[in-house]
Amino acid sequence: MIGVIDTGIGNIPSVCSALKKINSDFILCSSKLDLDRASKFILPGVGSYKTFYENIQKKNIFNEIKIRVKNETPILGICLGFHALFESSNEFGNYNGFKFINGRVTNIENLNIQERIPHVGWNNCEIKKETTIFKNIDNNTNFYFTHSFTPINVQKSNIIGVVNYGKELVVAVHNHNIFGVQFHPEKSQKQGLQLIKNFVEDFNA
Amino acid sequence: MLKKRLIISLTFNEGVLFRTKKFLPDYRYTKNFVDLWNADEIILIDVSSKGKKLQKSFLDVIRFFIENCYLPITVGGGISSIEDAKKIFSLGVEKIIMNSSTYKNPKITHDLINIFGSSSIIQAIDMKKNNDGSYIIKVDNGKTTINRETNEYLEFVSSLNIGEILLNSIDNDGGLMGFDLNLINKFSSKINVPILVQGGGGNWNHFYEVLKLKNISGACTQNIYHFTEISLKSAKKYLLSKNINVRYDN
Numbered sequence: 001m002i003g004v005i006d007t008g009i010g011n012i013p014s015v016c017s018a019l020k021k022i023n024s025d026f027i028l029c030s031s032k033l034d035l036d037r038a039s040k041f042i043l044p045g046v047g048s049y050k051t052f053y054e055n056i057q058k059k060n061i062f063n064e065i066k067i068r069v070k071n072e073t074p075i076l077g078i079c080l081g082f083h084a085l086f087e088s089s090n091e092f093g094n095y096n097g098f099k100f101i102n103g104r105v106t107n108i109e110n111l112n113i114q115e116r117i118p119h120v121g122w123n124n125c126e127i128k129k130e131t132t133i134f135k136n137i138d139n140n141t142n143f144y145f146t147h148s149f150t151p152i153n154v155q156k157s158n159i160i161g162v163v164n165y166g167k168e169l170v171v172a173v174h175n176h177n178i179f180g181v182q183f184h185p186e187k188s189q190k191q192g193l194q195l196i197k198n199f200v201e202d203f204n205a
Numbered sequence: 206m207l208k209k210r211l212i213i214s215l216t217f218n219e220g221v222l223f224r225t226k227k228f229l230p231d232y233r234y235t236k237n238f239v240d241l242w243n244a245d246e247i248i249l250i251d252v253s254s255k256g257k258k259l260q261k262s263f264l265d266v267i268r269f270f271i272e273n274c275y276l277p278i279t280v281g282g283g284i285s286s287i288e289d290a291k292k293i294f295s296l297g298v299e300k301i302i303m304n305s306s307t308y309k310n311p312k313i314t315h316d317l318i319n320i321f322g323s324s325s326i327i328q329a330i331d332m333k334k335n336n337d338g339s340y341i342i343k344v345d346n347g348k349t350t351i352n353r354e355t356n357e358y359l360e361f362v363s364s365l366n367i368g369e370i371l372l373n374s375i376d377n378d379g380g381l382m383g384f385d386l387n388l389i390n391k392f393s394s395k396i397n398v399p400i401l402v403q404g405g406g407g408n409w410n411h412f413y414e415v416l417k418l419k420n421i422s423g424a425c426t427q428n429i430y431h432f433t434e435i436s437l438k439s440a441k442k443y444l445l446s447k448n449i450n451v452r453y454d455n
Binding site: 009010011012013014015016017018021046047048049050051091092115116117118119120121122123124142144146147148163164165184186187188189190191192193 | 206207208209210242245246271272275276277278294295296297299300318319320321322323324325368369397398399422423452454
């Protein structure tokens, strides 16, 4: 059973629609009891990291998620859920992440690129490392992005996908049972659904 | 590289899909006509008369698209409170479009950016050409002229840390005679966030004319004949043949 973590912000119904489309069973998790029923987590989120973080704290599930993921429960972070995997984010303040992956999240502005911010639209993801979630997905497949923040100082061994937007942005990471993507697979049509399917059906920690 | 976007823009009056011309409902058709696998984004706009916003009929429209299209969905039309925005985002929408509310009460837009992040908020700017060739900005679905100088208002909107700006030409809306290139050239250099343009796209060359501009990230079409898989593919083939970097997936 997939546990979609109810962050109270953004794209949860879209993630649920995508899971329905690939015939996967799921529950929405907003308490410790819900988390106990799930064998894998998807952590979605659209909005600002501040709201996202405060919502998870309010539900008292931050540490509960952390413990379970440390104990091998697979997790896929999407967009803000991807940002949450790192050490911290400085979107409207300075907030802790789960610290599952080395690196911190900062405004793309700080990279001093010439491109307009936010990075919004379809961009091709260069696959740096073949992993389960990229099974049956071509290199340089287009995915849908919408974000102003990006992780930096990410360890090379964790980077599985990048895009070019003035500079190389890290958009997909992997560390053991942990996956994260900056783009929205639930909004990236066939190839996005394939990525979710790969995580749901094929990944075993 | 980031692709230029071809965006389908759908306007709804009391939950019914209409095409508009100069901002008035022109003719209606059924949303089941829409088959959008190759669209890059879908915009849903509620143009129902004032005071009747966010009725069940429009919320059902949003749900229909969320459940049937695995594509980014943007929603606008009469969003005037944090509660309205929360209601829309909770349905699974990625971005919302603000318009009149930013003029009347900029604090709402400012707060929305704080809660939902700047990349989730688009500001629409509806422009009308004066006889002397200058442009004024309208709100309330084209009914009210704003009491501010056009350039100054654009600068103000940019200063709100908005995610994208949608430049709309009221005069060219629904005319299918091409985008207002004069308007686009005049104002796009003054905006430092991604810009989308709407109003007048009739044939593929019209899209080429705007998407070739460095400052333009996407073009919207309201033309019913563009809402099929075959027409979207042929549009993208045409744009690719003209070296416009668009997403084309088989």
